[in-house]
Amino acid sequence: MAITVTATALPEVKIIEPKVFGDARGYFYESFNGREFEQLVEPGVVFVQDNHSRSAKGVLRGLHYQILHAQGKLVRVVEGEVFDVAVDLRRSSPNFGKWVGVHLSAENHRQLWVPPGFAHGFVVLSESAQFLYKTTDYWFPEHERSVVWNDADIGIEWPIDFEPLLAAKDAAGKKLAEAEVYA
Numbered sequence: 001m002a003i004t005v006t007a008t009a010l011p012e013v014k015i016i017e018p019k020v021f022g023d024a025r026g027y028f029y030e031s032f033n034g035r036e037f038e039q040l041v042e043p044g045v046v047f048v049q050d051n052h053s054r055s056a057k058g059v060l061r062g063l064h065y066q067i068l069h070a071q072g073k074l075v076r077v078v079e080g081e082v083f084d085v086a087v088d089l090r091r092s093s094p095n096f097g098k099w100v101g102v103h104l105s106a107e108n109h110r111q112l113w114v115p116p117g118f119a120h121g122f123v124v125l126s127e128s129a130q131f132l133y134k135t136t137d138y139w140f141p142e143h144e145r146s147v148v149w150n151d152a153d154i155g156i157e158w159p160i161d162f163e164p165l166l167a168a169k170d171a172a173g174k175k176l177a178e179a180e181v182y183a
Contacts, residue, residue, distance in 0.1 A: 005040045008100040013086045016111040047134040055124045060164035062121015067180045068143040070116035072136035080129030081105035082122040089181045090117040117182045119147050148173035
């Protein structure tokens with residue numbers, strides 16, 4: 001197998017590390033293999049959309065989710081470094097409201113699987129970052145929701161000592177206690 005998969009403190013959220021083949025010329029790795037993803041990460045997943053964002057240092061995107069047409073996301077960074085976060089929004093889960101964070105960078109080649117039912121966000125730690133992700137459903141703006149990044153009830157320990165740059169929709173995110181969540 002060309003990947004190593006590790007469950008996080010939220011067992012459905014998984015870190016995927018590819019085997020990187022490098023020499024004096026550079027490196028090569030498979031960034032996605034459907035058969036291995038099916039066997040080692042999550043069976044039955046079909047990705048329908050690829051997204052690519054570039055953000056400057058200090059930009060925080062999230063915590064996003066779609067209340068209908070919930071999206072699973074396979075995320076990675078191809079330039080720079082981010083601190084990537086998933087929050088369990090499934091009210092029936094024993095981990096409801098809990099979060100996990102992982103450093104993703106161009107150097108570590110890690111990916112994170114964020115299944116449907118979780119909010120997702122990241123903050124850029126490097127001068128800039130290019131962030132790529134696959135989704136299991138299409139973007140429906142009318143179903144998009146945002147939980148505020150600094151909700152004390154969730155208590156995410158963002159590794160920053162600055163006020164992040166937010167989009168208006170993220171600054172207006174709801175606290176978990178007020179947010180629409182999954183059953």
